[in-house]
Amino acid sequence: MMLVEHTQYLTIGGIVVLLITLLFIGYRAWQKHTLKKAQPDEKLRDKMLERLAPLRSSRNLLLKRSLVLLAIYFAFIGLANPKIGTQLGTVKREGVDLVFAVDVSKSMLTEDIAPNRIEKAKRIVAETLSELKGDRVGIITYAASAFPQLPITTDYGAARMFLKGVNTDMMSSQGTAILEAIKLAGTFFDPNAETRRVLILLSDGEDHNETGVNIIAETANQANIQIITVATGTTSGGPIPEGGMAKGSFKKDGEGNVVISKLNKDVLEELADSTNGIYIDTPNTEATISAISDFLAQLDKTAFETQTYSNYKDQFQWFIAIAFVILVIEFLIPERKLLWFRK
Template identity: 45%
Template sequence: MELDEKKYLYLLFLLPILAVVFFYNLYWKRKKQREFGDVELIKKLILERSIFKAVLKFVVLLLAFVCLIIALVNPKIGTKTETVKREGIDIVFAVDVSKSMLAEDIAPNRLDKTKQIISQVINELGSDRIGVVAYAGSAFPVLPLTTDYGVAKMFVQNMNPGMVSSQGTSLEEAIEISKSYFDEESKTSKLVILISDGEDHSEGAQTSAEEATKAGLKILTVGVGTAKGGPIPLKRNGTVESFQRDRQNEVVITKLNEASLQQIAKATKGNYINGRSTQEVVDFVKNALENIEKTEFESTQFTDFNSQFQWFLGFGILLLFIDIFLLEKKTSWLRKMNLFNEEKTKN
């Protein structure tokens, strides 16, 4: 059993104090009755009052308080214990969030297509740990390695070009930041799924990929966009107002550069695929994962705990109602039982 709010257990120390006060009050009343006059005569004057019922009401009230205190503590009972062994690999999704990813040459646009691909790939994973890196002109970590796929998908859905102030597409930095996610001493297989339109405006991506291979990384690259390309729309409230222009005031046409992505994949003995079809990419990743050795990286004992406060809260409220409607007058069947010797035997 597990207790959520143990601090409320200190309230139980109030119960003995209340009991002492209650029984002292009974003693004080009896003492005052003796001082006032004949006790037997006083009992005849208050014939319907029952000491037993008064004590019973107090006990019921104490039990109600006990139940309410336990409800505040919120005890939890384990319903299932099992040892879970996770076997999988570490996967980092490196996501291009540069402005060129807003081009709509692939529906709905390159970035939204990337989000669809990642979400579908995550749905097919089992026990693999996943992390997320965002990059444009620079790169930064978005989500560390985790098995919480729901959180990962939420972070991916919120990615946008505004996350990175430096525009462009630095595949080199994307690879370097992705590499930092992995422990070089770990025997767990390491995979980077790099998704981009391939428009790299930096140098050194090839060298970074080769260095990543030495660290045990494998990179799968996914190209989003078309060779024909398209303009970068500038929208306000969902409406296209204009298109991105260069210094000569010409509309920028951004195109998919498959060559750079293929080179990166080849350097790490990985593979490249065009991301036009989400299902094809999912199948591509699944096939790749089947050929990667999985290792056991977590062995944890899990216990599911269920809150039990509602039962004690219900009993506490029920006892309070009973206390309210429980009168301190004698009842005929209690009078016959003569509890607390309230009825003297007549000679």
């Protein structure tokens, strides 16, 4: 099984390659425009270029540039550090099926809790994983829609790696749709298994779809899901930082007023009560982890067998080596035509 430790580098690499490609295209267009201004007659212009660079090979130049772009992307794959599990074994475990649903809407950037809501949520998930023993876990992220990050697994190492890539830029459409997260969580659990199903919802409780709590709770109850709601935010709230170059800028409404995002305690509390779960709103992470652990401890555990990979080994060196080999090949390809090809 292969996992990627730093998935963000795959996206960054794609963006870098795209930008360089656009620069190449723009530079080529500028060259043609400049030559056209210097010599409007196309035939004379071609003759002039032939005299200046008689052995110039456009095909070789295109190939060299393509190889450079390919090498750059392989280097970014190396930075992402793919890992391969080298051992697969069957292990007997006892526990519950647990899915983390992390709110990644922009309101989670609010800094009313340190360092901000999204980082606090990720820390809670990471430390909860450290306390688990035999439970199976999955990860969902959601904003205006929900997206699966990690299916149910006993591989906590894989869960931690996927957790690192969770951020508020994951979803192109913004908002908060708790119902979508509940529906997606329902697909994570084995319908034929009798394992207890728990969803840990880490959110500020703002539901921009304005779906009634009774509908959300009914959906969870039909799937036999108990929900632990973890408050990430405060009732006093705070402004939502906006990215980009303008640091210190905050999201504003249509009238130019700074938007204040506040914890919707009532929604989270009612949702937990309606699904036989618990609502957690504690001042520190340790108390939150303790409350989660206490709740899970009193649930009936189910024995099951699972196959899991172990001994994950870094593979980044292979991709860096491939990038180096590609650059060597690019260096060996001449920009000019070889004389025997010219003949």
